[in-house]
Amino acid sequence: MRVLVAIAILGVGAALGGAAVNYWPDSHAHVAAAAETASGERDILYYRHPHNPSVTSPEPRKDEMGMDFIPIYAGGGDAAAPGTVSISPVVQQNMNVxxxxxxxxxxxxLVETVGFVDYDESSLSHVHLRTQGWIEDLTVRTTGERVEEGQLLFRLYSPELVNAQEELLHIVRRGGSAAPARERLRALGVSAAEIAEVERAGEPRRLVSIRARQGGVVESLNVREGMYVTPGTEVMTIADLSRVWVMADLFEHQVDAVTRDDAAHVKLPFRPGERLEGKVDYIYPSLNSPTRTVRVRLAFDNPGERLKPGMYADVHLASRPLxxxxxxxxxxxxxxxxxxxxxxxxxxxxxxxxxxxxxxxxxxxxxxxxxxxxxxxxxxxGHFLLDSEASASAELGRMLEAAEEEVGDEVWAEGRLLSIDLKARMVNVDHEPIPVLGWPAMVMDFAVADDLELDGLREDMAMRFRMHEREEFVYEITAIEPAAHDH
Structure with a gap:
């Protein structure tokens, strides 16, 4: 038999699967159709359901509610090319094109993302001891306390420090060179001012004062009064908040748009209208696999300490233009x-x-x-509706070419058996493309011939099957055999 144009159009509807939504108002469409048909300027390609563009017909017909199918025209020249549609100015206005x-x-x-405020690691001061001893006169009691440069943090009793002071005084009394003894005390963390005070007083100090090397806030505090500490103990960490980092994550496609020293600014959600200026300080070299993002570090001066570690911020990166x-x-x-x-x-x-x-x-x-x-x-x-119509037009062009082929009364195809309805003698098949019919790969229900045994069939079975057109648009399977790769 020769496959009719209607079969090709049926394939279009099944392939598109209702991807478009019919927007054209019926009244305008029918008025335009009547005028254009009377003039004879354009040919009708096919007729489309007024509310379901996946349903088409090669001939005029009505839908289940008695409404006329809408004619789809070939506009001549480019308009007749697959993927091209033509609509009237009235329809364009209604679609707000x-x-x-x-x-x-x-x-x-402009790259926009979110980030969080963090300490500038280069401004952290970690307080460690260079000898073991006991903490006394601890002046910092809690994290978050503010300290000034040179402020007393605590005093340390260490037998090793006492012995080193006595050794220095012994050498001084004998008139020997005290330089090595002074160097040993400095290596143990005693300041030059305290060493000079020991020499002036002529007796060792039981407690050595430990002072802050920079001002800031205490970010961590790991000791309490009277604790015994060793050189491996981090006593506390002091953070200078006059400069902070903002850590932001960029997706892969955003990374190439950002380079070091690019201008950056942040906005705080709780301070609308205010923004702080900074720059890209560093782009980390590796990708975070779970999030598929690359971390970027931004540096900001922080007058008044408005940016506090842990805060979230909206980040805007202005990279060089293309x-x-x-x-x-x-x-x-x-x-x-x-x-x-x-x-x-x-x-x-x-x-x-x-x-x-x-x-x-x-x-x-x-x-x-x-x-x-x-x-x-x-x-x-309005382009989504136009895109749906253009896609249908392109698919129709391909199907019409396939519809011109001569095929026999029976067609063989391959697919996978999804389900079997023994009572209705119907099967649901996910079949591969059938070029002779112009059908793409899709899932369809088929009737099964009365003389075909179904007992040996099973679900998810790969098979070859033969079918013929029992009536218009209805195909019946007349033979089934397992595919060579089915196990």
Whole structure:
């Protein structure tokens, strides 16, 4: 038999699976159809269900509610090409179609993310001892306390320090060279001022004073009064908050847009309208596998200590602009996950879908790497409905070509048996593409011939099957055999 155009159109509906939503108002569509048919200017390609574009017919018909199917026209020239549709100005207005241009110019890139405030590790002062002993006269009691440079933190009783002082005094009394003894005390952490005071007093000090080397706040405190400590003990950590870091995470596609020393600013959610200026200090060399992000470190001066470690902040990174690139508003691009495309406005109510390759995004615009030329016009709004119609038109063109092939009364195909209804003698099959019918791969229900035994069939079985058209659009399986790779 010769496969009719109707079979090809049925394949289109099954392949598209209701991907589009019919927006065209019936009244305008029928008025336009009558006028254009009377003039004889355009040919009708097929008829579409008024509310379900996946249902089509090669001939005029009515739906289940008695409404006429809508004729779809070939507009001649480009309009008849697959993927091209033509609509009237009235329909364009009802769809709120807006059109913009592809332009060439500089594309300023602004990366927006979130981050958190952290200590500047280069401004942390860790207090360790160089000998063992006991903590006495501890002046810092809790974390978060503020200390000043040179402030007494605690005093230390250490027998080793007492012995080193006595050795120094013994050498001084004998008139020998005291330089090695002084150097030993300095190596044990005793300040030059305290060493001079010991020599002046002529007797060792039982308690040695430990003072802050910088001002700041106590970030950690690991000792209490009277504790015994060793050189391995970190007594406390003092953080200078006059300069802080902001740690931000960037996704993989954002990393190339950021370089060291790029300008950065942060906004605090609880201080609307206020922003602090800084710069990119470091981009970490490795990717965090669980989050698929790269960490970036930003450095900020912190007058008044408004940025406090642990705070969240909105981060904005202004990288160098891309120069002389094609770009268009991001809203014009339809992103499906498999493909990026736009709807070209060809003029005179004609539109065509075109695949594009996009690059960087900045300030609501997208870089176009391939697929468009400067000056071409694209649809900014209403394009999803146009895209659905253009996709149907392109698929129809492919199916109509396949429909012209001559095929026999019976067709063999391959697929996988998903389910069996013994009572109704129906099977559900996920079949591979059937080129002679113009069918793509899809899941379908088939009737089974009365003389075909079903006892040996099982679900998830890979099989070859023979079918023939029992009635219009209804196919019946007449033979089934296991596929060679089925086990």
């Amino acid at each position: 807006r059109i913009g241009s592809v332009v060439r110019g500089d594309l300023a890139r 120069q002389g690139v094609l770009h268009l508003p991001a809203e014009a691009v339809i992103r499906t996950g498999r493909q990026d495309r736009v709807i070209l406005a060809l003029g005179e109510g004609r539109f065509q879908a075109r695949e594009v390759q996009v690059g960087s995004r900045a300030n609501g615009d997208l870089e176009i790497i391939d697929g468009l030329q400067e000056g071409e016009r694209v649809v900014l709004s």
